Amino acid sequence: MLARYASHLSFRLAVFALLAAALVWPILPDAARINEFRDVHHLFLYEKSAIDTIRHFHELPLWNPYYCGGFDAVGAPQTRFVSPTLLLGLWFGAERAEILTVFFFVIIGMEGTYRWLRLRTPDPAAAFLVAPIFALSGQFAVAYFRGWIQFYGFELAPWILYGITLAARRRVAGVAIASIAFAIMVGFAGLFATPLLAVAGVMEGLRSLFAQPRNERRRSLLMLVATASFMLTIAFVRLWPVAETLLSAPRIMAGAPGHLPRALLASLAAQLVLKDGNTDIDGSFFVGSAFLVIAGLGAQSKKGLGVLALVFICLWLAAGYSPIISGFALLRRVPMFSAVRYPERFLWPAMLFASELAAYGVNRLPLQAPSKRWRQAARVILTGALAWTVWTEIDAWKRIETGRTTGVVSDEFSTDFHQARGNRWRTVHFESIGLGSLGCYETHRLAQSRLLRGDLPQEEYLAPNDAAAGTVKRVAWSPNHITVHTSLTKPARVLVNQNWAPGWQSTVGQVQNHEGLLSVDVPEGEHDVTLGFRAWSTMGGAAVTLSALLGLGFLLIRGRHKGKLFAPAHRVGTALAILGPWVIAGAAYASSPDPKWPIPGQTNPNGTPALVPVAEEASITAPKIGATYDVPIVVEAASVVGPDPHNSLALELYLRRTGTVARSTTMFVHFERRKDQGPIPKEKEGFRNADHQIVGGSFFLSDMPEGRLVHDAFGTHLGKGASGIWDVWVAFGHVSGNKGRERLVSPGTSVESEKRVRIGTVVLP
Amino acid sequence: MNVAARILFVIVAVGTVSVVVTRAQSSTAPAVRHADAEERKRLAARVAQHEAEWNQKAAEDFPQDSWSQRDAFHNLESGFVNDVAKGAGVGMEDVFRGVDEDLHEHPSKNRNADVVPCKPRPVFD
Structure with a gap:
């Protein structure tokens, strides 16, 4: 039954x-309340700002200015x-x-x-x-x-x-x-x-x-x-x-x-x-x-x-x-x-x-x-x-x-907008009051200009070099469009307190990527300048989607009435329906007027470059070591600075990959208090590690450009470290399989201990 | 299955959807009191008092990692703002608005109004 x-x-x-x-x-x-779990704040904001963009500004949610300084939604x-x-x-x-x-x-x-x-x-x-x-x-x-x-x-x-x-x-x-x-x-x-x-x-x-x-x-x-x-x-x-x-x-x-x-x-x-x-x-x-x-x-x-x-x-x-x-x-x-x-x-x-x-x-x-x-x-x-x-x-x-x-999000909505310091842990509480959160997190590295600020008197302003050229005043604002009135005695660059991205265009002058900031070069005189965002990738993608839907509809009708789609009599039509969208995709890609994203520089978490330019290799100031591992990686130089007032150490390692390295390769960094200094107090510790697989938070050891000198800068906090002399050791191994440490071929100018090489010594107070 | 049974099941399905939608729609969030400009100023001052201490804690927890330090600062700020808003019986929006107004009135290099570009630590799973 x-x-x-x-x-x-x-x-x-x-x-x-x-x-x-x-x-x-x-x-x-x-149902009217929001989940306050940490991830919700940006995920919910993405949805809410898309809805608000349509509801309050009557625009498609192409650009989201409310988070991280703005991005292609x-x-x-x-x-x-x-x-x-x-x-x-x-x-x-x-x-x-x-x-x-x-x-x-x-x-x-x-x-x-x-x-x-x-x-x-x-x-x-x-x-x-x-x-x-x-x-x-x-x-x-x-x-x-x-x-x-x-x-x-x-x-x-x-x-x-x-x-x-x-x-x-x-x-x-x-x-x-x-x-x-x-x-x-x-x-x-x-x-x-x-x-x-x-x-x-x-x-x-x-x-x-x-x-x-x-x-x-x-x-x-x-x-x-x-x-x-x-x-x-x-x-x-x-x-x-x-x-x-x-x-x-x-x-x-x-x-x-x-x-x-x-x-x-x-x-x-x-x-x-x-x-x-x-x-x-x-x-x-x-x-x-x-x-x-x-x-x-x-x-x-x-x-x-x-x-x-x-x-x-x-x-x-x-x-x-x-x-x-x-x-x-x-x-x-x-x-x-x-x-x-x-x-x-x-x-x-x-x-x-x-x-x-x-x-x-x-x-x-x-x-x-x-x-x-x-x-x-x-x-x-x-x-x-x-x-x-x-x-x-x-x-x-x-x-x-x-x-x-x-929790509850305010039901008010402000159509005025400016960037705020923000807070990514509570970011959903900013959008409704017309604030963008510069405090930002995403699972991928999101392009954010260092020039963004959360305390500007106005969001659109003249670049510092052109500050005396005249005035800029906001006339209208919506997520996808910003209109300003410029009154200039000479050509000048107008900066907008949002990120640049491919897809921004201007009715007057030329849009520029000003150190990651959205900007436009405007000629002298009185102008109403409207900046608009419409990414070619979205428009081109929509054209491909539409053509694919049409092709699919054609095949559905044909399949119903004529049966076999790949029968000799129907092959050409079927092939056109399937391949047509790809032809449109190719044409759209080839004719894209949008500039490409600049190749992002690989940087360490402290902002320093992770790759040393070849011409500058000889001028690095860290003490030379030249230790060679079987991995094969050479530790060319290293320095350990500290402790600072927080009891933290700053480390810099200069590494060179000289052959193929497995992706599972990791670097062991050990901080060890010397053993001949008496007992370690109960609440203190005599060992700490800063092992890591990703250099500079940017790439795997296996992906370091072969032959190039890589700069890996990182820190560690030894707040619980017992006072005395501490040595810092480096070795290599693998994150899985418990294969132990890789063989140290030569310690170079330094000292070896248990397949590790010493890269520095510090004294903790 | 006869037509009557089918109609009955359609009515059950549509009825269930209607009840769920109606119940969701009738849900209302509790009204939150808004703080006036003066109160926002006071709330923002309480936040500002703790910022140096949060910066120090963040620097200890994430040495040499600028984005993580800023993020840790915001995490500490987030918990405090939540407590302050609850204590004052206002929405978090008002506290954050107060902080924003304060930053615009008194711009300072030491109050993290600049940006440390998003560079999350590698995702470990």
């Missing part, structure tokens, strides 16, 4: 809506407004839209999982019972707690897999479903989830392809290629600007995260609880042990074993650097995956594939019972176990979310 109902969309939507309602119900009375990887959910924000406001977005995405996730499972599960009841498990799993609870609403885009993952399988079965609807779901996910800030999905998508595509009759595989492969093409081109409006941003300021990842099988199991089956105001890995992907058992039992068939292999591949990747041969480490070598973090997120695709096993289990296990009575009993037990799992998932969600700290 359940099977009969489950196959009807109306029944499923009713049940899924009720489950989603049960999930969000306790949070709804607080469409090109920021973590903005999520380039998706239909923006309509919820416009209708209900940014605060209330968050919980409604969650509500709708959870329903969509359940329905997508059902449809995807049904492709390989003959029993609609089995697919229906298993479908909610993924959509309600623990990581979605964690995401809402931390304000990572963009992670709900992952509810579209089953839709993408569903579309891929349909495409492999040569159904053009599959191309449309996969590519539109992917575009929404990318527009909803799913950029960092995309690599995970790429892995799952390739696995799904391959298994679907090989499930096709041999004589149809060529056409299936062409359909999959078309799917991949439309996935990229429909998402182009987002992918191009984001690629431009990330290429100009890559995200630096470090570390070698790994999880033992026990930790992965705990993340799937342990209770999700709050510890010290945050969630831990335990229960963070909660699906419950009953689900895991049913999935395990579902693997008892040839078909099930194939899916089990996919689950294990995902688990292997989720284990990170923990296995002897790390799939995650191998994956990170591929450029697209180099910035993938948190390997445990591969539990997401693992859960999806495990859902298929669970559906097999629910379908097949009762059939193995000896009698009808036992079969019914087995069905009741399995249904009860899955219903219990769904209840525990909802319960975990409620428990976590009611533990959030919430």
